[in-house]
Amino acid sequence: MSNRSETLFAEANEHLVGGVNSAVRAFRAVGGTPVFIQRGEGAWVEDVDGKRYVDYVLSYGPLAIGHAHPAVVAAIAETAASGTSFGAPTEKETALAQLVKSLMPSIERIRMVNSGTEACMSAVRLARGYTGRDRVIKFRGNYHGHVDALLVEAGSGVLTLGIPGSPGVPAAVTETTLTAPFNDLDGVAALFAEYSNDIAAVLVEPVAGNMNCVPARQDFLEGLRKLCDEHGALLVFDEVMSGFRASLGGAQAHYNVMPDLTCLGKVIGGGLPVGALGGRAEIMDYLAPTGPVYQAGTLSGNPLAMASGIATLTELAKPGVHAAAAAWTERLLAGLKARADAAGVPLLTHQAGTMFGVFFTDAPSIERFEQVEQCNAERFVKFFHGMLAEGVYLAPSAFEAGFVSTAHDEAALAHTLDAAERVFASLTV
Structure with missing residues (x-):
């Protein structure tokens, strides 16, 4: 040592x-x-x-x-020389959005955020606002950031430290979060049978990366897609880890299963603090300012992260x-x-x-x-x-x-x- x-x-x-x-x-x-x-x-x-x-x-x-990487270092240095954050639109936001859309087959519209946690938090709020329902299904060992409502039977550091949930998260906050075993379609079907009219979304890591690396079965993801369609719920892929890793187009391209919403993390910023939420235009347009679901962030889409992300994904997509x-x-x-x-x-x-x-x-x-x-x-x-x-x-x-x-x-x-x-x-x- x-x-x-x-x-x-x-x-x-x-x-x-x-x-x-x-x-x-x-x-x-x-x-x-x-x-x-x-x-x-x-x-x-x-x-x-x-x-x-x-x-x-x-x-x-x-x-x-x-x-x-030389391309990333150069992009960050050149951008920083002109300013690090403006709280106003820049061309780089659109350029990175276009690049992500070209690689991720299900994404029609994007909202840049500042972390994978923020992307998952926003996805849950948007799914609830769009469907008018409250409950969300997640899976044991899947980790979606330290969002109160999702810190239930989570993976990552929660497992590492042996913490089943977390003090400071009131029971009332998690009572609308339903959990099922990963790769167990029957467990999800049972939850839909009991709560069908109140399930807004199924949130899943298509390749679990927070209970070590455990890929979903093909039939499991296809079954989730079918159940969500049958019951009017949204299928949300947390690709904070699997995005641009499971394949260039993420796990959704590898499995050819298209989610309604996709959460992305820092890979789209080449390691700088950034994340994104993307999906079908009709759902994404429920976010403010075009829709009633509020979401905002002063540093969202900041020039440094956008420049680093453009350089990273451009190299990766060669x-x-x-x-x-x-x-x-x-x-x-x-x-x-x-x-x-x-x-x-x-x-x-x-x-x-x-x-x-x-x-x-x-x-x-x-x-x-x-x-x-x-x-x-x-x-x-x-x-x-x-x-x-x-x-x-x-x-x-x-x-x-x-x-x-x-x-x-x-x-x-x-x-x-x-x-x-x-x-x-x-x-x-």
Whole structure:
């Protein structure tokens, strides 16, 4: 462990709650001291002591073309020289909207926001306003940001810290939130049978990324689409993680299942604070100023985030770029599985484009949150620290997906697999 990181973390604890500004960073689930990062380039990050790591966190997903990509750095610098925020329209907002629409098949109209959490919060409000109904269905282990009404049986940091919900969220706020098991269509059908006339929306991660990486089954998403159509509810895809990762057009393009609304996160800003809500024009036009559902944000669509997003998605959309990164991810997982098998370590892997998950289990498949909970958490902790010591940076939680960028190359692959071979061998001692 970096001595300087320990010093900085001790200092941070004097000023920041838990020494961090986002709970999962505190390493509570894995123990030890968080690594303080001072710079990133391509597929690599460097800590404050100068140690380099292959990065599979990538700011929890948005750095789809790697750290400090020259096109992104240039776009941000050029834009910042003209001003960082105006609270007024700019051309870049329309340019990014057009780019997102060209890649996401279901989106006809977009509203830029400032985070994935804000996108999901706005989606729920819009769905309720559009349908005139109150109830929303979500799934166990799916995380949609720290929105009060959606912080029920959630994934991500809530799972990592072992918190079933959160103090400060009144029961009255969540009483209209219904939950069902992920990948369980019968459970959703039962809820519709009981609450049919009061369900505004079904909100789902088509590739769950907050209980590790668990892709939905094809028939599950197709069934959700059918149930929503039959009962007059909206289907909302939370593609904060899977957007432009499960495929260039997101999970909806991969599965060919079109939602009514789509929530997007920081990948559309190349890692800067941004998000978006998009969908069918007739629904989106219910938002103010064209409709009665209020939503606003002073920094929404700010020039820096728009410039970074345009640069990021333009690079990602170049012919063959996303496909090559997805193929690299497949090679990574095949290499990890082969080395785990050779060491006698039970390992299951999942992939959705450039998202991935590793599960320490001998189960033949994982489709639900309850199965993720049954994986060997102690073995993950040992694997995490072993890989960290070898210069491979993974999320400090067994409930977080991993990510690959277009910058991950042969050197990064060799470094990772060599490290994994040594670490897997140590797990059997």
